[in-house]
Amino acid sequence: MSEGIRGEVLPAVPAGRSTYPGAVSGPLSGHSHSHHTGTAAQAHRGRLTVVLGITVAILMLEVAGAAVAHSLALLADAGHMAADAAGISLSLLAVIWSSRPATKERTFGYHRAEILAAVVNAVLLLGIGLFVLVEAVRRLQSPGESRPGLMAAIGLVAVLGNALSLRLLHSGRDGSLNVRGAYLEVLSDLLGAAGVLVAAGVIAATGWQRADAIASLLIALLIVPRTVRLLRQAVDVLLEATPEGIDLDDVRRHICETPGVLSCHDLHAWTITSGNPVLSAHVVVSDAIWSGGGAPALLDRLGECLSGHFDLDHSTFQLEQSTHADHEPALHA
Numbered sequence: 334m335s336e337g338i339r340g341e342v343l344p345a346v347p348a349g350r351s352t353y354p355g356a357v358s359g360p361l362s363g364h365s366h367s368h369h370t371g372t373a374a375q376a377h378r379g380r381l382t383v384v385l386g387i388t389v390a391i392l393m394l395e396v397a398g399a400a401v402a403h404s405l406a407l408l409a410d411a412g413h414m415a416a417d418a419a420g421i422s423l424s425l426l427a428v429i430w431s432s433r434p435a436t437k438e439r440t441f442g443y444h445r446a447e448i449l450a451a452v453v454n455a456v457l458l459l460g461i462g463l464f465v466l467v468e469a470v471r472r473l474q475s476p477g478e479s480r481p482g483l484m485a486a487i488g489l490v491a492v493l494g495n496a497l498s499l500r501l502l503h504s505g506r507d508g509s510l511n512v513r514g515a516y517l518e519v520l521s522d523l524l525g526a527a528g529v530l531v532a533a534g535v536i537a538a539t540g541w542q543r544a545d546a547i548a549s550l551l552i553a554l555l556i557v558p559r560t561v562r563l564l565r566q567a568v569d570v571l572l573e574a575t576p577e578g579i580d581l582d583d584v585r586r587h588i589c590e591t592p593g594v595l596s597c598h599d600l601h602a603w604t605i606t607s608g609n610p611v612l613s614a615h616v617v618v619s620d621a622i623w624s625g626g627g628a629p630a631l632l633d634r635l636g637e638c639l640s641g642h643f644d645l646d647h648s649t650f651q652l653e654q655s656t657h658a659d660h661e662p663a664l665h666a
Contacts, residue, residue: 398487402480406548420454444606455564462556472546484533491526525552573603593622
């Protein structure tokens with residue numbers, strides 16, 4: 334059993350049900366929600382582990398190659414791979430933590446750990462991007478002597494390895510900020526490795542050593558814009574912004590068009606973690622619903638409406654009479 338608003342007792346949700354079939358034991362309160370069994374990133378935990386192994390292997394190869402071939406492009410990509418390896422490690426740690434069950438102290442569990450990891454990923458990528466930009470400018474002024482043959486060989490291995498990682502993460506990129514962050518990191522690594530190949534070809538064909546610094550500059554320019562977008566999305570989740578793709582005016586209209594609903598206020602929607610949006614609202618109902626025993630059916634209709642139209646599977650509604658408005662704080666609008 335679970336406690337409803339104002340101390341009323343609500344029946345436990347039967348397994349497999351998306352809403353309470355009789356969520357109101359009296360006319361004062363109600364809930365309609367479903368429970369997620371795991372976050373979007375947890376389904377890709379094994380693939381993230383494989384990608385981490387590939388990333389670390391390429392990192393070690395590029396560090397050694399950069400030293401032998403005197404290539405800033407290889408060093409830049411190695412630095413990027415190091416940030417990626419750290420970021421993916423944090424993502425995996427976050428996935429493990431987020432799978433821990435909820436407690437009385439943390440009623441949503443540890444799902445936000447994934448978003449915190451996404452923020453750390455973005456900060457790491459921004460740092461490495463700025464470093465490469467500065468170093469590339471310096472190398473443009475004072476180019477070194479790179480060995481294009483070794484650059485090309487290592488760049489080819491990096492392209493193949495990153496292409497495999499990209500394939501592994503492709504299916505999960507839209508469901509989780511963590512997986513999307515890893516996907517974008519690997520994508521920029523792939524493009525960076527391709528840049529190394531192009532630079533090696535230019536140096537081999539023309540002897541123009543500044544091609545190495547230009548490739549490094551392009552790698553940095555690939556890193557920064559995607560990272561800024563990822564950071565903005567993660568910060569939006571931490572600030573409990575309205576989830577992307579959900580128009581609260583449209584949500585309010587759907588609620589108010591439900592038979593028996595007079596109005597809706599104190600409407601909020603936010604994201605717990607990737608793929609887990611939630612909503613709460615105060616819903617003013619007609620006297621017929623309030624006193625006629627129609628609240629359970631109304632809750633079912635509201636839950637099914639929001640789940641079907643907006644993919645909001647966890648919604649909480651407080652049902653009220655129109656006269657209850659006098660008791661609502663001014664901020665509840």
